[in-house]
Amino acid sequence: MSCVANSSLTALRDRIRHIERPARHGVLPFGVAALDGALPGGGLALGAVHEITGAGGDEEDGAAAAGFAAGILARLGSLTVIPGRECSERARNDNPPRATGNGIVLWCLRRPDLYGSGLLAYGLDPARLVLVQASRDDAILWAVEEGLRTGLAAGLAAVVGEIGHLSMVAGRRLQLAAERSGVIALILRRWRSAQEAAAERDRPSAALTRWRVAALSSAEIAGEPGIGRPRPHPNAPPLAGEGMGGGGAGNGWGLGIGRPRWRVALLRVRGGESSSWDVEVADATGHVSLSAELADRPAAPARLGAEPLVRRAG
Amino acid sequence: MPSLSSGAPVEEAPFATIVTSGGRYLLAAVNPAAAAAGLAPGMPLADALSFLPGLATEAAEPAGDAAALNRLAEWCGRYSPWTAPDGIYGVRIEITGCAHLWGGEAALAADLARRLLRQDIAHRIAVAGSLGAAWALARFAAGADQPALPGPGEERAALAALPVEALRLDPSTASGLRRVGLKRIGELTPVPRDALARRFGEQVARRLDQMHGDLPEPLSPLCEAPVRRVRLSFAEPIADPADLARAAERLADDLVARLAREGMGARQLDLAFHRIDGRVEHIRLGTAQPSRDSHHLAGLLAARLETIDPGFGVEDMILAVFATEKLAPEQMALGASGLPLPQAGEGWGGGIAPLLDRLGSRLGLAALSRIEPRESHIPERASIFAPVEETRPAKGTVIPGRRAAANPEPMNTSLWNMDSGSAAARHPGMTGKKAGRNAAANPPRPIRLFAPPEPIEASWLLPDDPPFRFTWRRRAHRVRRADGPERIAEEWWTSGALLARGAIRDYYRVEDVEGRRFWLFRAGLPGSPPPRWFVHGLFA
Numbered sequence: 001m002s003c004v005a006n007s008s009l010t011a012l013r014d015r016i017r018h019i020e021r022p023a024r025h026g027v028l029p030f031g032v033a034a035l036d037g038a039l040p041g042g043g044l045a046l047g048a049v050h051e052i053t054g055a056g057g058d059e060e061d062g063a064a065a066a067g068f069a070a071g072i073l074a075r076l077g078s079l080t081v082i083p084g085r086e087c088s089e090r091a092r093n094d095n096p097p098r099a100t101g102n103g104i105v106l107w108c109l110r111r112p113d114l115y116g117s118g119l120l121a122y123g124l125d126p127a128r129l130v131l132v133q134a135s136r137d138d139a140i141l142w143a144v145e146e147g148l149r150t151g152l153a154a155g156l157a158a159v160v161g162e163i164g165h166l167s168m169v170a171g172r173r174l175q176l177a178a179e180r181s182g183v184i185a186l187i188l189r190r191w192r193s194a195q196e197a198a199a200e201r202d203r204p205s206a207a208l209t210r211w212r213v214a215a216l217s218s219a220e221i222a223g224e225p226g227i228g229r230p231r232p233h234p235n236a237p238p239l240a241g242e243g244m245g246g247g248g249a250g251n252g253w254g255l256g257i258g259r260p261r262w263r264v265a266l267l268r269v270r271g272g273e274s275s276s277w278d279v280e281v282a283d284a285t286g287h288v289s290l291s292a293e294l295a296d297r298p299a300a301p302a303r304l305g306a307e308p309l310v311r312r313a314g
Numbered sequence: 315m316p317s318l319s320s321g322a323p324v325e326e327a328p329f330a331t332i333v334t335s336g337g338r339y340l341l342a343a344v345n346p347a348a349a350a351a352g353l354a355p356g357m358p359l360a361d362a363l364s365f366l367p368g369l370a371t372e373a374a375e376p377a378g379d380a381a382a383l384n385r386l387a388e389w390c391g392r393y394s395p396w397t398a399p400d401g402i403y404g405v406r407i408e409i410t411g412c413a414h415l416w417g418g419e420a421a422l423a424a425d426l427a428r429r430l431l432r433q434d435i436a437h438r439i440a441v442a443g444s445l446g447a448a449w450a451l452a453r454f455a456a457g458a459d460q461p462a463l464p465g466p467g468e469e470r471a472a473l474a475a476l477p478v479e480a481l482r483l484d485p486s487t488a489s490g491l492r493r494v495g496l497k498r499i500g501e502l503t504p505v506p507r508d509a510l511a512r513r514f515g516e517q518v519a520r521r522l523d524q525m526h527g528d529l530p531e532p533l534s535p536l537c538e539a540p541v542r543r544v545r546l547s548f549a550e551p552i553a554d555p556a557d558l559a560r561a562a563e564r565l566a567d568d569l570v571a572r573l574a575r576e577g578m579g580a581r582q583l584d585l586a587f588h589r590i591d592g593r594v595e596h597i598r599l600g601t602a603q604p605s606r607d608s609h610h611l612a613g614l615l616a617a618r619l620e621t622i623d624p625g626f627g628v629e630d631m632i633l634a635v636f637a638t639e640k641l642a643p644e645q646m647a648l649g650a651s652g653l654p655l656p657q658a659g660e661g662w663g664g665g666i667a668p669l670l671d672r673l674g675s676r677l678g679l680a681a682l683s684r685i686e687p688r689e690s691h692i693p694e695r696a697s698i699f700a701p702v703e704e705t706r707p708a709k710g711t712v713i714p715g716r717r718a719a720a721n722p723e724p725m726n727t728s729l730w731n732m733d734s735g736s737a738a739a740r741h742p743g744m745t746g747k748k749a750g751r752n753a754a755a756n757p758p759r760p761i762r763l764f765a766p767p768e769p770i771e772a773s774w775l776l777p778d779d780p781p782f783r784f785t786w787r788r789r790a791h792r793v794r795r796a797d798g799p800e801r802i803a804e805e806w807w808t809s810g811a812l813l814a815r816g817a818i819r820d821y822y823r824v825e826d827v828e829g830r831r832f833w834l835f836r837a838g839l840p841g842s843p844p845p846r847w848f849v850h851g852l853f854a
Contacts, residue, residue: 056828057789058852063762063830067854070761104666115851116685116697118761122854126685130666130702132673133681143673154665215829215854217794256797257825260853281854 025182028076031287032279035264040271044072044209047182049175051166051207053189055214055263059197062162062190064213064262066114067122069160069186071282073105074123076157076184103157106147108132108140110162110190123286128157137163141170144185148174151181162188164196171206210268216278219258219291261291328366331374332359342374376402386435387536388594391586392630393422395543396535404452406445408533423461433592438462445533446525447473450480450499473525474500481521487514499525540584540634544568551590551627558587558619558628563612565633570608579604579641585615587622588630595622599675602682602702603667604639610668614675670702691802693850694765757800758823760833760851767835767848777840780822784834786849791826798822799836823853 027043029036036042044050052065107114107129116126132143144161166187178185187207191197265276279288328348330341339359348369353362362369383399387406390397393416396408409422416422419441430437440451440462447469454476456462464472473480476499478491491514496502502510502522510518523529544565552558562585573580581604585597597618605611615633674682683699690696772781780796799820819835826832831853838845 056830057787058830061762061852063760063852064854066761070854106669112683112699113762113764114685115693115760115763116687117759118763118851118853119685121758122761126687126697129685130670131683131685131699132677133683134677139677143677146669146672150666150669154669156666156669215831217827217829218825218831257795257823257831260825260831261829262854 024179028072028184031075032277032290034277034290035266035279035288038266038273038275039209039269044184046184047178047180048208049171049178049185049187049206051187051189051205051210053201053210053212055212058215059189059191059201060193062188064215065188065190067118067281068211068213068262068264068288069188070119070122070124071286071288072184072186073128073158073160074125074282074286076103103128103152104155105129105158105160106132106143106156107160108134108143108147108162109160110135110140121284122282123284137165141166141174144187145174145177148177148181148183148185150183152183156183158184158186160186160188162190164189164191165200166203166205166207168204168206175206175208207268208270209266209272212265212267214263214265216261216263218260219280262288264288327370328353328368329370329372330362332371333374333376342376379403384536385593389588389592390426391536391594391632392545392547392588393426395539395634396533398533398536400449404449406448406533408535409441420461420463423463427459427461442469444525444527445531446482446521447527449482450476450525454480470526474498474503478502481518481525483517483521487517490514491518538636540636541638542569542572543632543634544572545630545632547630548628551629553624553627555619558622558624558631559612559616561631562615562619562633563608565631566608566612566615569633569635570606570611573606573635573638573641576638577640577642578638579606580611580635580637581639582635582637583611583615584634584636586630586632586634587624587628588632589625590627590629591625593625595624597622599671600637600679601667602670602674602679604641605667605671606641607668610671614671617672617675674702691805693759693763693802697763757821758853760831761854763833763851764849767850770834770847770849772834772847778820780824780834781847784847784849786832791828791830791832793824794827796822796824798824802835821850 025045025047027039027041027045029043039045052069053059054062054065058064105124105128109131110133112131112133114126114129114131119126119129132140134140134143140161140163144159144163147156147159150156166189171187174185174187189200191200260281261278262281263276263278266272266274268274278291280291282288328351329345330348330353331343332339333342334340341353341355341357341359341362343355344353348362348366351366353365353369359371379402380399383403383405387397387399390405390407394407394409394412398406400406409419413419413422416425423439423441427437427439436458438452438456438458438461440448440456442448442451442462442464450473451462451464455472462472478496478499479488480499481488483491491497491502494513496505499522502518507519520529524531546561546565546568548561552561565585569580580601582600583598587595587597589595597615599614599618601611601614670682680701682702684702686698686700688696688698768786770781770784770786772784774781778799780793780798782793784791784793799822801818801820803818817837818839819837821833821835824832824834832849833851833853835848835850836845837848
């Protein structure tokens, strides 16, 4: 009797797990244990909608969000994707990671302000992009959905949409289309004004995850050879002593401002834990890495800063 | 080649339209009642009123008439793609090779007459071997309900009986011919050509030759002649969107079958809806890549059907192709089935083209672009947005300064490196930190670039310093770290159209207290006039 109950219970659990399975199409790991551990399946689910927002003034410009997205897209192109979902060691061994190839990325936006060289710095080859420009949110949503419907078969690797308002219904439509085709959709929320941002920021959505990427002041580099000390003037900023022409002690660019960092907050994830990390920005291979100060900390994720975290039922 | 002329609508009361010419009122057109009373176009209004004091008049609208005639000529496109308005009251239709579709010239003329009558257009129709002959027969031989259709050997005889005015001469030449007793075209034939030319100029001889087909006379069609076209006529006019969509599907099938035989794919399409009231509506679309996938083409057309107003019904639909390109048979399957993904550097291959067409047909192909590098140091010139049409992998030729979309090399980032901060970006086996250090040779570039740069209010201390505080979009930013300057000047080999003459930009990368990173530049050298500051981009 109990045996029957047990087996039916197990079957039921399996079915529920199957239905809830967030990563039917495989996942894209970040390669950082802390991030991957917080995501069900050990990475960013493919065939799903992920929302990325900026923070502060960047909510309008979406620069950090675009950089974060570019890093994800870059790895989508060049790295391997782990098949399946809750990846036990055995599952990993049974299913060797498969390569996705460099697919095309459909990037739908209001005005074309992406810069090719900048994207390349995060590992995303601009030649992979097809930009779709539309002035209205509904047109962008339509374009994103068309892209998701087209599917991987057409050579599309991902769809990016820069959208201000994403209703629950529209998000659900996108999520269904993504699930069906297996194409990952990144929705960069970009608001026109601080008022709009305040109104939209905390709205629930149908996306599988929601990320907030905030620019964090770059790593401290003062004191390294060739770097000028902060000036004594009360208002003056600390400056790099050497410019391009100066050359100084052989130090060139990138030294006045250290390696830039983000505070990446996973605000909402279905079947996972919300948390936040300070990471160094994606490098030319699209990888983020934990900041040096954080790398040695215990595995417990850092608490979010100012705002209390609200988890909503998906 | 039929030619038809339409008069004013049939009415009981005498009626005429008038134009002013040289301060006088002249009759422009008269209705049959007025013509019966002896009025004719060109007669002064004062004379006409002395004949018919009760003549009703209205100002003529030459522009409106011309537009109506144009519409009529366009409507006649159902018979042949080569139609054009002729003068102010005629339409020419080149039916060579089309008549058999209607069961012969007589049947075509009868069909045309029936349809014109239904639109209340008075007409006279003639079919002849040359433009001049058709013109003459339509105006001087055809009756209101009797088209002039001389048989193969009868044309010359039929023309000989016509008055000399049928030669399309100026009135003075025609009256000159009449003065010397040459009243009929047949009477001109025995007269020596040089004598005619001496007396009346070469016009008479030329018109004669044109009429008899000895001298070619080209007909320039109203719109560009299509490469291929297929037509669907309905016994009953249709207006239901579902019916229209089905018809569009059938036309696409027909067209695709023909294109497939020729190994071509369509690039530009025009679907014309001939409404029962004589108006013609169009759906024009282009494809990002040559296509002969009937499902795809029908889908593109169906997506635009809502823009069509069928009025009281559509009696003909004509799908015409204006541009085709070679399309190998094996390329077709890519769109439909899940064949291998296009590799990097292959452009988007066949698979994504249907998607681009769908997006382009709703948002306009101009809304689709890709980012392309250019050989330039000026940031906004180094990365441009190229329309997808131009970058499609067409010929495999490399345009200088542009990366070939069909380049089989997986990554060709050398052009990007000219401008970007990632010389090592694509170097395999190089870790991020190494790449960062090696990037010293190439300064970093922002991920978002504003075009044009946005002016800011900045405060700075020393001439070469970046600002320590600036206001952008009414928000104040305090600078915590900065890097720079990087000087970018006008390229000496260009004419200097972009930057003002002698303008120099000093770029700084600055980070504000929040951690946001900006790309600022100072336009002009420190000193007077004081330089201006701009935000040009944002780093992630």
